[in-house]
Amino acid sequence: MMAATAGIRWARKEDERWAASFKLRFVTEFHPPTQLVDQVLSEVHEAVTETGQPARDLFGEPRAYADRVSADRVEEMHTQGQDLGGATPGERFTNALTMAGLWALVVSAVHWARDGVWADVSPASLAGIGALTAGVVIGCLVGALRTAGRVQAARACTSAAVLAVIVGIVALVVLPRHGLFALPVPALCAVSAAVMAGAHRLPDATADRWFTRQSSEDSEQWMQHLDGLLRGPHGIPAHQAHDYVAEVRSHLASASGLTAKGEFGDVETYAARLAAGPRRTERVLRRKARLAAILAAALAVANIDALRSAEVTSLWFWFGALAAAFALGYAALQYRDFRHQR
């Protein structure tokens, strides 16, 4: 049984399953505080025990009930500073850098096992892998900047990362491949492991401070910040975010001497309140569906050679085919969930 329901003894198996399904949906989709999960399940248990009726009869479908509780009871104080995936800017950065370090470690280790301790460095590999590394590091900033509501900076970083990757690929193809010097591959493994460990150990709160913008007293900057927060961490479409900002502007124009911060208070709290309506669930599911589709596409591209070879006796073919099929199925399920919610 799951942790929050561990302290509760359900008399009926169907109620136990209902509670597990509710918790799965509530925790994975809405990232509520732990005490709220415990509190809601205790209330459900109390109602079930007192009335003798099944949880499904009293509260309806567990997933729909999780959506309703989220809309009514997940406070904006909890969701502010987080994106739809429940992560802060610092968490986005450290997670991305940890994954990049892990990926570099695996690639270096595979190279070590296959080609030995020394790797020849050519102009092509020096410029190409250098540019690709720069692209990955810049790419690690994108999610953090977006979660901090710095949408334009995130867009600039995306362009820079894509450019760096293109430059890297071109350099690998075009530049000469004669050896300049030899590099010990264990040193590359050590650097990759150090990046991974450093990123993992970096406190999220410290990284948060690098990305988070201070709330401004200037109304124009306040409104710009609001637009970024709505479009970035809260995933509200640009036209709708502009609409909310236009409403703030219209309010301020209604009387002289009004300031955005004076009228609307802290910009992060206001953005969280605007975004806390019933459509938040739809945006959470849309984000998951998009990420699943990107994962499926990435897996298909990564395994394109194995899949195109169509060698059914090859382990790589089946690995690629299964990974792509699994990711595609997962993306289809997420998309169905999103459509159902709409």
Place this chain on the structure above:
Amino acid sequence: MPVASPQGAWARALLQLCLLGVLESEGPSYGYALLGRLSAAGLDTVKPATLYPALTRLAEEGTVEIRWAAGESGPGRKYYSITEKGRSLLGDQRRAWGDFKTTVTALAEGTK
């Protein structure tokens, strides 16, 4: 320690009902005017930071609809008007509020 007035919390809890009531009886209106209307009626604890998210929630639920219109000067204004779904919800909430008010009054006055 001074005890905080409960009126702010009551106003926040009943804000959507009040907004739907005003929009039904007085027709389409915009945020700043609604704020003034609530304040004139005595709900001066409602701030813009509470009002606009409440209107947004009503719009997302389909109980009000939005129309932008040109302002007298400066930027345009976002007008809210009640929908059929909003009228139906208002009817339900009026009845529920009536029952709730009767119960609370009876309990508070010790007559129940």
